[in-house]
Amino acid sequence: MTTDKKENFKDLRDLSLDDLLELVSDMREKPYRARQLYKWLFSVAVGSIDEMTDISKKFRAALKARGFGLRSLTVKETKVSKDDSIKMLLETPTVPAVLIESVLIPSDDSRLTLCVSTQxxxxxGxxxxxxxxxxxxxxxxxxxMVGELYAAREVIAANVGExxxxxxxxxxxxxxxxxxxLLNYDEVLKFLDVLVDTAAFxxxxxxxxxxxxxITPMIRRLGQDSDVNLAVSLNAATDALRTSLMPINKKYPLKELIEELRAYPLKKQRMITIEYILIEGVNDSLDEAAKLLTLLSGIDVKINLIPFNPFKGTKLKRPSEDVIADFRDTLTAGGIRAVVRASKGLDVYAACGQLSARS
Ligand code: SF4
Incomplete structure (x- = not known):
């Protein structure tokens, strides 16, 4: 794909279908043109406006005259983990450029999950x-964000066979x-729309x-605006502990968060995923597990227990296997489905909480 660093550059892939409809109407083109553009942008993955062969030359030129073009992320580095996860370091084509990381995570059941960065x-903190x-x-x-998906396609293709x-x-x-x-709500919502739209991904x-x-004020909105799954990083059952681990808890305390989860418009046969990073001597006691059961009682949740993944500069540690198993068993005995999630990509710093975009 091409990179264009002109100052007035506008990436056509920043436009949702509604935005494209508005654009074509503004350009006095028929509405079906928006659908055509949409397909090229989010399904065919062209690298330039000129590759959109069923769009007239005149319309393509008019788009370019308005400063529109397409550009992509550069894959700066990939690291393949022993478990076949691949961490990608990506650079945006913007001025200034920023670095982000995404991770491909394969599962035994032939799923291949892409962990996307949104900021x-x-x-x-x-x-x-x-x-x-x-x-x-x-x-x-x-x-x-779409660029992360296209970069993933590129990286998968380069690693097929190996x-x-x-x-x-x-x-x-x-x-x-x-x-x-949820702090990048509007763009994330547009991204969710193209992910699930059958005319796109x-x-x-x-x-x-x-x-x-x-981010409690946005949780209910997400439930109203989209049908994708919700996961909440909880990590503690009391405000004091949660605030010490997650300062955002001061602004949006547990009571408010739990109220939002109770009110969440869950679709049939769905559950909210609760993520709980288990940290030795911090939140891994059976007392904490019991408090968690009380806190979440009556809400349709499943809990992913993620043993802490250490990184340079932290004093936090991962609990022993016995402690992890006891914590899980306490939750299960209390009637909540809890699984210990084996972190993938640990050896290449691609596991949960380990992304930093530092090469
Ligand atoms: S876990 Fe990391 S990336 Fe996620 S909200 Fe906390 S600081 Fe941000």
Whole structure:
């Protein structure tokens, strides 16, 4: 794909279908033109406006005259983990450029999940997260998040035979990379729309998950605006502990968060995923597990227990296997489905909480 650094450059892939309809109407073109553009942008993955062969030359020229073009992320580096996860370091074509990371995570059941970043950094400062150490970064745009998906296609193709089987493709997308998706709501919503639209990427809504640290005013909105899965990074059952791990809890305390989860418009046969990073001596006691059961009682949830993934500069540690198993068993005995999620990509710093975009 081409890169265009002209100052007035506008990436056509930043436009949703509604935006494209508005654009074509503004350009006195028929509405079906918007659908044509949409297909080229989010299904065929062309690299330039000139590759859109069923669009007239005149209309293509008019788009370019308005400053529109297409550009892509550059894959700066890839690291293949022992478990076949691939961490990608990507650079945006913007001025200034920013670095982001995305991770491809294969599963035994032939799923291939892409963990997408929604911001180039994060302002929330969670204690257990390496992204937080780099501080805040800007929101990523629709074209940049879609660019992560296209970069993943490129990386998969380059690794077919070596790492992935013939025909491998991204089957699931989780918005759990760098950043808090609900603080970039409008662009994230546009991204979710193209992910699940059959005229674009066509993923099932069940195969797309948004993970939040608990931006409570936006949770219900997400439930109204989209049918994708919701995951909440909880990590503690009391405000004091949660605030010490996740400063955002001060602004949006547990009571408010739990109320939002109770009110969440869950679709039939769906559950909210609760993510709980288990940290030795911090939140891994059976007492904490019992409090968690009380806190979540009556809400349709499943809990993913993620043993802490250490990184340079943290004093936090991963609990022993026995402690992890006891914690899980306490939750299960209390009637909540809890699974210990084996973190993938640990050896290449691609596991949960380990993304930093530092080469
Ligand atoms: S865990 Fe998520 S919300 Fe918390 S600092 Fe890291 S990227 Fe931000």
């Amino acid at each position: 180039a950094g994060c302002s929330l 969670c204690e257990f997260c390496m992204t937080a150490m780099g501080g805040a970064g800007r929101n990523l745009t629709l074209s940049e 790492v992935y089987p013939e025909g491998a493709r991204v089957t699931n997308v989780v918005l759990m990379g760098m950043g808090e998706p 066509g993923l099932s809504q069940r195969k797309v998950t948004v993970s939040t640290a608990g």
